[in-house]
Amino acid sequence: MTTLAVKVLGIDFENPFILSSAPPTAKIESLDKAFTLGWGGAVLKTITPDNYEMIEASQRYASWKCNGRVCGFENIEMLSHLTIQQWLDGIKYLKQKHPTKVQIASIMAPVIKEEWQNLVKVLNDSGIDAFELNFSCPNGIPERGGGMAIGTSAEASAMITEWVMEVAKKPVFVKLSPNVTSIADITKAVEKAGASGISAINTVQSLMGIDLDTFEPIPNVNGKSTFGGYSGISIKPIGLRCVAQVRQNSNLPILGIGGVSNWRDAAEYMCVGADVVQVCTEVMVNGYGIIGAMKKGLSDYLESKGFSSPADLKNKAIANLSTHEKLNKQKQVYPHVDDALCVKCGKCVMLCNESEHSALSLIDGHIVVNYDACVGCSLCSHICPKSAIKMK
Numbered sequence: 001m002t003t004l005a006v007k008v009l010g011i012d013f014e015n016p017f018i019l020s021s022a023p024p025t026a027k028i029e030s031l032d033k034a035f036t037l038g039w040g041g042a043v044l045k046t047i048t049p050d051n052y053e054m055i056e057a058s059q060r061y062a063s064w065k066c067n068g069r070v071c072g073f074e075n076i077e078m079l080s081h082l083t084i085q086q087w088l089d090g091i092k093y094l095k096q097k098h099p100t101k102v103q104i105a106s107i108m109a110p111v112i113k114e115e116w117q118n119l120v121k122v123l124n125d126s127g128i129d130a131f132e133l134n135f136s137c138p139n140g141i142p143e144r145g146g147g148m149a150i151g152t153s154a155e156a157s158a159m160i161t162e163w164v165m166e167v168a169k170k171p172v173f174v175k176l177s178p179n180v181t182s183i184a185d186i187t188k189a190v191e192k193a194g195a196s197g198i199s200a201i202n203t204v205q206s207l208m209g210i211d212l213d214t215f216e217p218i219p220n221v222n223g224k225s226t227f228g229g230y231s232g233i234s235i236k237p238i239g240l241r242c243v244a245q246v247r248q249n250s251n252l253p254i255l256g257i258g259g260v261s262n263w264r265d266a267a268e269y270m271c272v273g274a275d276v277v278q279v280c281t282e283v284m285v286n287g288y289g290i291i292g293a294m295k296k297g298l299s300d301y302l303e304s305k306g307f308s309s310p311a312d313l314k315n316k317a318i319a320n321l322s323t324h325e326k327l328n329k330q331k332q333v334y335p336h337v338d339d340a341l342c343v344k345c346g347k348c349v350m351l352c353n354e355s356e357h358s359a360l361s362l363i364d365g366h367i368v369v370n371y372d373a374c375v376g377c378s379l380c381s382h383i384c385p386k387s388a389i390k391m392k
């Protein structure tokens with residue numbers, strides 16, 4: 001029997017799909033709906049002390065589309081605008097109504113021990129299952145020493161983790177930033193400081209674009225802009241890399257985040273070490289309803305592979321990640337062109353020629369490979385407009 005249930009640090013997740021801290025987890029009514037629709041849990045939009053002033057910009061989102069689909073999303077948004085009391089009431093209400101759903105409190109405070117510890121103490125017995133420390137928000141908050149300003153310093157990350165661990169009665173996940181030189185160093189520092197687990201990643205610092213008529217950056221806030229946080233399907237390769245590097249350096253449980261839009265992405269995150277995945281942008285652009293296909297897809301896949309639960313997938317690909325030096329470079333692959341699909345446009349010939357190798361020619365209506373010149377780089381297979389080229 002295949003189950004989607006997973007247990008992480010004693011917390012039972014009925015399935016490994018949870019919402020990440022963001023607008024879809026900012027309102028109690030919405031969380032109620034998400035849980036009803038089948039999400040296994042949610043990381044609540046980052047909670048701060050009530051006097052932590054935040055004024056939002058308008059507009060605060062921008063997107064990059066490919067074929068009409070939002071592939072990349074940028075935000076310059078800050079944190080939750082609910083008061084602590086509103087959260088306490090909401091968490092209690094949701095726990096009573098949805099006792100099997102996991103609620104993780106994402107928190108952030110000024111870099112003052114009492115402020116962090118007070119926030120933890122007030123939430124400890126609220127009904128939450130765990131904490132997530134937001135050391136990674138790249139928008140606005142780092143300007144005042146918080147968010148990514150903490151997560152880019154191993155010392156600051158360790159110091160605040162220690163403060164939190166002194167008083168936390170629930171497991172504590174530290175949410176890491178991808179905007180660092182070495183995510184391994186930050187992982188090791190917070191693990192040493194006592195963190196129970198890692199959440200990775202938060203958004204990738206970005207600048208979405210420039211309006212070439214007005215020279216105003218995007219998103220345009222009364223003619224000006226600032227660097228934002230990039231998310232959505234285009235950051236999945238960065239998230240996967242970060243999660244794999246966390247796993248290569250630590251055995252802590254991992255909540256994998258970044259560009260998860262379907263069950264396959266989730267499975268890939270598990271293969272590099274994630275116990276559970278979090279989803280944000282895909283829900284913002286397509287709604288909570290995507291959970292049905294995610295659960296069914298993962299369940300069918302696990303069954304087809306003979307796995308009994310998502311835990312069987314954990315770390316499956318880690319041993320296959322090596323250094324460049326250790327890759328077996330003796331064997332080479334070559335392009336094979338499917339004549340039935342090829343439209344003889346010659347794009348592969350031109351681009352192979354312009355990008356170093358000149359290994360392809362169009363002769364008598366066929367793409368011909370010069371095996372002496374071909375290095376098996378695979379460029380032709382990626383640029384073929386008809387997907388007629390496979391590397392074998």
Ligand SMILES: Cc1cc2nc3c(=O)[nH]c(=O)nc-3n(C[C@H](O)[C@H](O)[C@H](O)COP(=O)(O)O)c2cc1C
Binds near residue numbers: 137278
């Ligand atoms: C509009 C928006 C607001 C966000 N707010 C928060 C936040 O308050 N706290 C936090 O830890 N992460 C926040 N995030 C980051 C997400 O939780 C997540 O780490 C990131 O978007 C990558 O996941 P995705 O590619 O599935 O969106 C926010 C993301 C977006 C797009």
